[in-house]
Amino acid sequence: MASYDLIVIGSGTAAQVAVGRVRAAGWSVAVIDHRPFGGTCALRGCDPKRMLVSGEEAIDAARRMARHGVDGTLAIDWPDLMAFKRTFTDPIPAKQAHRYAELGVDALHGVARFAGPDTIVVEGRTLRARHILIASGARPVPLGIPGEDLVSTSDAFLELQALPRRIVLIGGGYVAAEFSHLAARAGAEVTILQRAERLLPHFDPDLVGWLTPRFEALGIRVETGATVTRVERSGSGLLVHAERQGEPDLSVAADLVVHAAGRGPDLKALDLSAGEVAVQDGRLQLDAHLRSISNPRVYAAGDAAGVGPRLTPVSSHDAKVVAANLLDGPTHQPDYRGVPSVAFTLPPIAAVGLSEEAARRGGVALRVNAASTPDWFTARRLAEPVYGHKLLIDEDTDLILGAHLVGPNADEVINVFGLAIRHGLTAADLRSTMFAYPTGASDVGYMLT
Incomplete structure (x- = not known):
């Protein structure tokens, strides 16, 4: 042995x-x-x-x-x-x-x-x-529905040699948001069936609201509050059935159904x-x-x-x-402070630290800097209509408790706020930092003003 x-x-x-x-x-x-x-x-x-x-x-x-x-x-x-x-x-x-x-x-x-x-x-x-x-x-995670064997996985989606014409994504988190943008821009008809009441529930609801028109502009059909109950074969394709409380049930035809409801x-x-x-x-x-x-x-x-x-x-x-x-020897513990997360939609949406809801529950004197800013240079030079931020700052300590970004460079700039949260940098520290201009990071000071 x-x-x-x-x-x-x-x-x-x-x-x-x-x-x-x-x-x-x-x-x-x-x-x-x-x-x-x-x-x-x-x-x-x-x-x-x-x-x-x-x-x-x-x-x-x-x-x-x-x-x-x-x-x-x-x-x-x-x-x-x-x-x-x-x-x-x-x-x-x-x-x-x-x-x-x-x-x-x-x-x-x-x-x-x-x-x-x-x-x-x-x-x-x-x-x-x-x-x-x-x-x-x-x-x-198992869906626990009839016809689950007809549902593909995100792994399989990333190996598709040809893009199906009609795609249904079960779930409305990172994977569904990212794959829907990719597939729609590649020419597929995409439907998202999300059991929760909104897309991307792990991200700030205001910022998700600012991003939602990008789904609409791509022709992505988003059905929230829709619980998938079964998948069945229908001719040469598939039929996905979903229930919505107090509303008519849904039936969506597809050539491919992808599990995006969590792992x-x-x-x-x-x-x-x-x-x-x-x-x-x-x-x-x-x-x-x-x-x-x-x-x-x-x-x-x-x-x-x-x-x-x-x-x-x-x-x-x-x-x-x-x-x-x-x-x-067992003396070390993990430290998950300041871990950023990003959904790579176009534009991306990102978050680090506390949500606004969690920050308010904490009972601190909270300052919220939030704005939709498509008129800022970063968005205008790219003709990008979606750009915004929400920053959560402790009034007493000036520490950044949470940062939420959507728009160009959000996937990179969020790391600045992750660094601040993990290492105890204050809003004043970031405001006094001279970032290369004009870059996405150079907007940080304006976000904190």
């Missing part, structure tokens, strides 16, 4: 960071993944999505600048755009396997499961470890009970150090841990915390 200091289940961001750190300390390590090495972000998430968004950015820029000195018509060639994406994603598994080999890490393909508190079985092999890190990522920790195949790893409501029970409360050999990081926001920088941060705890 092979023995290791650490076995890592998963090969994404969290796994890569943890492996590098413990190997540098001389630990023996095995990595196991039943999918190609590289993880969700690099292969099936953030990075390939942004590669595709690059295509729609060009289309959107040309349309906005029509009649402003730009002439001609552009269109997305979907197969070519997918080929562009693959120039990034295709080499990753081999590169990752090569990196593991260079580090002296045993990299195994197969489904891992616990066979004891310190024992993992994969493809008929039994491995033992002093410690185990669960970094298996996330998977779509949860991917733990099902691990047989955690055999590993004496406590789970409640589908989530690992962890202590403040990201360690299993029932099996101190086991740690978790990233989406599998399900503690911090489900974002790639959080996975990396969790992995650093876990590695430090493995090497130094």
